[in-house]
Amino acid sequence: MKAIGYNQAGPINAPESLIEFETETPTLRAHDLLVEVRGISVNPVDVKVRASSAPVNGTKIIGYDAAGIVKKVGTSVSKFKVGDEVFYSGDITRAGTNSEFHAVDERIVGKKPKSLDFAEAAGFPLTSITAWELLFDSLGIKEGGGEGQSILIIGGAGGVGSILIQLAKKLTKLTVIATASREDTVSWTQKMGADHIINHRESLVDQLKELGLEPTYVASLTGTDGHFDSIIELIKPRGKVAFIDDPKSLDILAGKRKALSFSWEFMFTRSMFETDDIAQQHELLNRVSEMIDAGILISTVTNNLGKLNVENLKKAHIMQESGRAIGKNVLATF
Secondary structure, X not given: OEEEEEOOOOOOOOOOOOEXXXXXXXXXXXXXXXXXXXXXXXXXXXXXXXXXXXXXXXXXXXXXXXXXXXXXEOOOOOOOOOOOEEXXXXXXXXXXXXXXXXXXXXXXEEEOOOOOOHHHHOOOHHHHHHHHHHHHHHOXXXXXXXXXXXXXXXXXXXXXXXXXXXXXXXXXXXXXXXXXXXXXXXXXXXXXXXXXXEOOOOOHHHHHHHHOOOOOEEXXXXXXXXXXXXXXXXXXXXXXXXXXXXXXXXOHXXXXXXXXXXXXXXXXXXXXXXXXXXXXXXXXXXXXXXXXXXXXXXOOEEEEEEEOOHHHHHHHHHHHHOOOOOOEEEEEOO
């Protein structure tokens, strides 16, 4: 089968930062589906892995979002059958989705939204799982809860921010405050449904005081190093903070006086460790799919860059690395 990967970690502008090659079709484990990949998307994890994680054996295939058609099932599969259309974000410890065929555990796979094509559907899984787990697991908010409380989402126009705003608005009673700093990101964040938008390049504390809001929850999706002191100052006592980025160090002792709770959201944890509740990702993706088809959630895709080839995939990586990506970039496959 065809695949795109890399042999040496490094910058995207290196001559062979990404290469197309032929490889064997994956062998299935008991709970696996063999999926003919029809659409993929690019996430920050793709570029981080490509830039810094050297392949152990041979060429490493990355890519963690996909939508496609089930072509074969493992011996213990019970949730899907051959011919089903699916979408999912894979397991970071296994080969990625930038390939013609991909093996994935059925317990982290959902039914593809019928109203979206494969490429657009591929823009949802990783960010939806991250946002859902952050909101309901990490921050501990209940569906329908949050009345009289607010959440600050730092980085509202990114992939996770875009869907997190929507989930918070549709499934809770929280007041949603999101950050954006450019005209285009402000417009996008408004489209996603944020109640208030503030500029993360200016004082978050002063802007929230002006709004008269003291968030109980903070979702820090980007730039946590630079915003951490402000988060400690602006959050309500006994509030909760969840992170998804990779700050070099945080002095969480600073949160003791306010009795704050801190947590990290990492959507690959369930698949990496095959946790007892791994199938929660199957269930939540099905919920997301239903909400998309019902028109409750709107697409977060901003660019379809065409067929999956080295040139187009490099463009997607460059856009992601620029720090100016809005929503999600997707590609159709070979």
